[in-house]
Amino acid sequence: MESSADSKRVTLAQVAELAGVSVMTASYAYNRPERVSDRARSKVLDAAERLGYAGPDPSARSLRRGSTRTLGVVMGEHLSYAFEDPEAASFLAGIADVCADRGYGMTILPITGAADDGRRVTEAAVDGFVVWTTSDDDPVLSAVRAVKRPAVVHGGPEVAGLGLVGIDNRAAARAVGALAFAGAERPAVVSFPLSRDRISTITTGIDPADVLFPVTRERLEGYRLAAEDAGIAWRDVTVAVCARNDTAEAERLTAALLTAPEPPDAIAAMSDQQAAGVVHAVRAAGRAVPGDVAVTGWDDAAVAEQLGLTTVAQSLRDQGAACARAALGETPDAHAAEWSLVPRTSTRP
Amino acid sequence: MESSADSKRVTLAQVAELAGVSVMTASYAYNRPERVSDRARSKVLDAAERLGYAGPDPSARSLRRGSTRTLGVVMGEHLSYAFEDPEAASFLAGIADVCADRGYGMTILPITGAADDGRRVTEAAVDGFVVWTTSDDDPVLSAVRAVKRPAVVHGGPEVAGLGLVGIDNRAAARAVGALAFAGAERPAVVSFPLSRDRISTITTGIDPADVLFPVTRERLEGYRLAAEDAGIAWRDVTVAVCARNDTAEAERLTAALLTAPEPPDAIAAMSDQQAAGVVHAVRAAGRAVPGDVAVTGWDDAAVAEQLGLTTVAQSLRDQGAACARAALGETPDAHAAEWSLVPRTSTRP
DNA sequence: GCGAAGCTGTGTATCGTTACACATATGTCG
DNA sequence: CGACATATGTGTAACGATACACAGCTTCGC
Numbered sequence: 001m002e003s004s005a006d007s008k009r010v011t012l013a014q015v016a017e018l019a020g021v022s023v024m025t026a027s028y029a030y031n032r033p034e035r036v037s038d039r040a041r042s043k044v045l046d047a048a049e050r051l052g053y054a055g056p057d058p059s060a061r062s063l064r065r066g067s068t069r070t071l072g073v074v075m076g077e078h079l080s081y082a083f084e085d086p087e088a089a090s091f092l093a094g095i096a097d098v099c100a101d102r103g104y105g106m107t108i109l110p111i112t113g114a115a116d117d118g119r120r121v122t123e124a125a126v127d128g129f130v131v132w133t134t135s136d137d138d139p140v141l142s143a144v145r146a147v148k149r150p151a152v153v154h155g156g157p158e159v160a161g162l163g164l165v166g167i168d169n170r171a172a173a174r175a176v177g178a179l180a181f182a183g184a185e186r187p188a189v190v191s192f193p194l195s196r197d198r199i200s201t202i203t204t205g206i207d208p209a210d211v212l213f214p215v216t217r218e219r220l221e222g223y224r225l226a227a228e229d230a231g232i233a234w235r236d237v238t239v240a241v242c243a244r245n246d247t248a249e250a251e252r253l254t255a256a257l258l259t260a261p262e263p264p265d266a267i268a269a270m271s272d273q274q275a276a277g278v279v280h281a282v283r284a285a286g287r288a289v290p291g292d293v294a295v296t297g298w299d300d301a302a303v304a305e306q307l308g309l310t311t312v313a314q315s316l317r318d319q320g321a322a323c324a325r326a327a328l329g330e331t332p333d334a335h336a337a338e339w340s341l342v343p344r345t346s347t348r349p
Numbered sequence: 350m351e352s353s354a355d356s357k358r359v360t361l362a363q364v365a366e367l368a369g370v371s372v373m374t375a376s377y378a379y380n381r382p383e384r385v386s387d388r389a390r391s392k393v394l395d396a397a398e399r400l401g402y403a404g405p406d407p408s409a410r411s412l413r414r415g416s417t418r419t420l421g422v423v424m425g426e427h428l429s430y431a432f433e434d435p436e437a438a439s440f441l442a443g444i445a446d447v448c449a450d451r452g453y454g455m456t457i458l459p460i461t462g463a464a465d466d467g468r469r470v471t472e473a474a475v476d477g478f479v480v481w482t483t484s485d486d487d488p489v490l491s492a493v494r495a496v497k498r499p500a501v502v503h504g505g506p507e508v509a510g511l512g513l514v515g516i517d518n519r520a521a522a523r524a525v526g527a528l529a530f531a532g533a534e535r536p537a538v539v540s541f542p543l544s545r546d547r548i549s550t551i552t553t554g555i556d557p558a559d560v561l562f563p564v565t566r567e568r569l570e571g572y573r574l575a576a577e578d579a580g581i582a583w584r585d586v587t588v589a590v591c592a593r594n595d596t597a598e599a600e601r602l603t604a605a606l607l608t609a610p611e612p613p614d615a616i617a618a619m620s621d622q623q624a625a626g627v628v629h630a631v632r633a634a635g636r637a638v639p640g641d642v643a644v645t646g647w648d649d650a651a652v653a654e655q656l657g658l659t660t661v662a663q664s665l666r667d668q669g670a671a672c673a674r675a676a677l678g679e680t681p682d683a684h685a686a687e688w689s690l691v692p693r694t695s696t697r698p
Numbered sequence: 699g700c701g702a703a704g705c706t707g708t709g710t711a712t713c714g715t716t717a718c719a720c721a722t723a724t725g726t727c728g
Numbered sequence: 729c730g731a732c733a734t735a736t737g738t739g740t741a742a743c744g745a746t747a748c749a750c751a752g753c754t755t756c757g758c
Contacts, residue, residue, distance in 0.1 A: 110449035125407035409744035
């Protein structure tokens with residue numbers, strides 16, 4: 001109890017002194033126990049106990065070792081919604097699995113869309129980054145590239161020097177779109193936001209190439225191909241853009257779509273959450289799925305099975321894990337993930 | 350381009366040298382731009398650009414500054430489920446809000462239930478901790494206390510030296526239990542796990558005091574009081590223990606409850622997810638809510654409104670934020686959060 | 699015209715730890 | 729019994745950055 005009164009941080013040197021050994025012996029007692037005798041180790045541990053030493057300081061250790069044993073995760077301006085979006089949550093869970101297994105921490109970076117986001121990336125004490133799908137022009141991407149640490153982007157965009165993990169969204173959209181639009185005359189699409197301002201609108205004639213979010217862009221392109229495959233001109237396809245990936249928002253916009261003089265008879269959404277909103281709106285309007293309106297979702301979430309949604313299955317959890325492994329340098333940093341079509345009862349046979 | 354070829358980390362000293370200024374001027378250029386002349390700052394920034402300097406090293410900075418500007422979050426053995434539990438997700442979102450606002454990072458610690466969890470806490474480069482509800486005997490708690498940094502526990506247990514944020518679970522359970530059990534003859538409870546082994550069972554006569562998870566314990570105590578208030582002996586109340594906070598699990602156990610010779614006519618759950626499972630099971634058994642079985646949930650999640658669940662409203666998001674503020678030392682570290690009763694149609698009027 | 703006050707720039711010490719190389723003691727083997 | 733491997737302990741020098749205190753120079757009021 002002697003010198004434990006001063007509230008300043010206790011250092012390894014003080015522990016070593018009290019234990020009557022050198023600093024290195026004390027350090028080894030923590031980091032390579034087999035390197036010191038049992039007797040010395042217990043002297044050190046006793047002294048540490050007496051002084052209330054909390055163990056080697058993590059910052060000092062990281063500095064000296066050159067590694068923080070922590071992975072950074074960038075969720076885009078999304079941050080506070082990230083935890084509410086089930087797909088994002090699965091993705092995070094996949095990263096968490098890998099980090100937990102390797103003993104790595106997982107730092108979620110406080111990105112808010114403000115100007116100092118770049119600083120937040122630069123200042124993060126992490127060994128590598130995983131970036132959740134964002135827009136082509138997201139300034140955070142250049143910040144991530146600038147720090148020159150291993151980094152992997154999920155979904156896109158593709159950035160020179162950074163890894164990329166994701167599925168072939170265009171091919172998957174074309175495939176699920178084929179089921180959605182089969183036999184339809186007036187297909188529609190319920191889409192994620194097209195630009196960073198994230199506004200909800202209903203339009204036609206969008207050029208997918210103009211869309212800044214690569215995942216959304218590729219899916220729109222796939223839906224366009226699917227429409228054309230079904231003999232329908234893309235300019236005749238209505239696109240309802242949802243500000244958020246959200247059941248309520250999709251329901252609201254679908255209700256609006258259905259009031260049109262020639263309402264859609266097939267709606268391809270970009271997530272199962274959205275598709276659930278679409279189904280609710282269709283039914284609320286007194287129409288049947290798929291009789292009056294065929295509906296497709298994306299992700300094969302729990303709600304898809306409940307509602308019998310035809311959807312695209314992909315494991316965001318596996319993809320999160322793949323991103324983490326790549327950002328840790330364990331695997332190559334480019335990775336095409338698997339997807340598959342899950343036909344259910346929300347589309348016509 | 351001269352010396353940028355070597356792949357070793359570029360240091361501030363090298364930047365300063367190339368810029369022809371002192372190291373401190375270079376440091377100020379990054380940290381206190383107003384402290385140096387524009388000319389000097391741009392010389393430094395140019396030199397940094399040329400050398401590919403990624404900015405001051407975060408570990409070195411943390412060491413020198415004595416602060417990491419990062420908050421640690423401990424989710425218990427829960428980790429990989431944490432992101433799938435909507436309540437936990439709201440809580441995390443609340444922490445994220447505060448961290449983002451303050452420019453703090455948020456490190457999720459890789460706790461797995463294994464023996465080295467304590468080390469993970471000790472080695473985390475964070476300024477403070479927020480601990481998500483855990484059991485009285487969770488060894489992580491002593492590790493958190495041992496590091497002597499500000500820490501707040503959400504829900505419980507109460508640990509000397511650590512802050513505590515949460516609602517009065519016992520009072521809330523007694524209140525919502527009163528609605529659930531009003532006029533009932535054979536009430537039942539659908540509960541969270543009672544011990545760390547997390548097994549699903551159906552039993553009676555549990556002594557709430559034996560339960561290791563404080564939140565679960567207090568809610569059970571509240572339900573017991575509610576049952577006794579309604580003139581029913583606690584030993585007659587069946588308790589279905591769910592291994593996980595999960596709709597499917599609650600549905601499965603409720604289905605089992607309903608096959609009993611004298612099935613329950615009122616079921617109080619511990620979350621809206623569970624209550625949703627209860628409602629599904631009741632309806633699947635061809636019985637009515639609340640006519641045949643009254644049901645209550647907890648948390649006032651979106652599903653509660655959809656199903657008309659009587660529930661306890663609390664904002665996990667606000668509580669997460671409160672924990673973060675306390676762990677950052679901005680507010681006192683004990684905090685009784687608000688809750689309120691939300692009567693809906695799943696209980697008898 | 700002169701002291702006070704502000705603006706910029708600089709050296710040095712230090713944050714707490716671990717890598718490395720070396721010193722000493724102990725054990726092993728022909 | 730000498731040589732050589734194996735265990736254990738130690739001192740010193742980084743790791744990369746920032747706090748602090750001070751020095752030179754400009755500006756300003758009176």
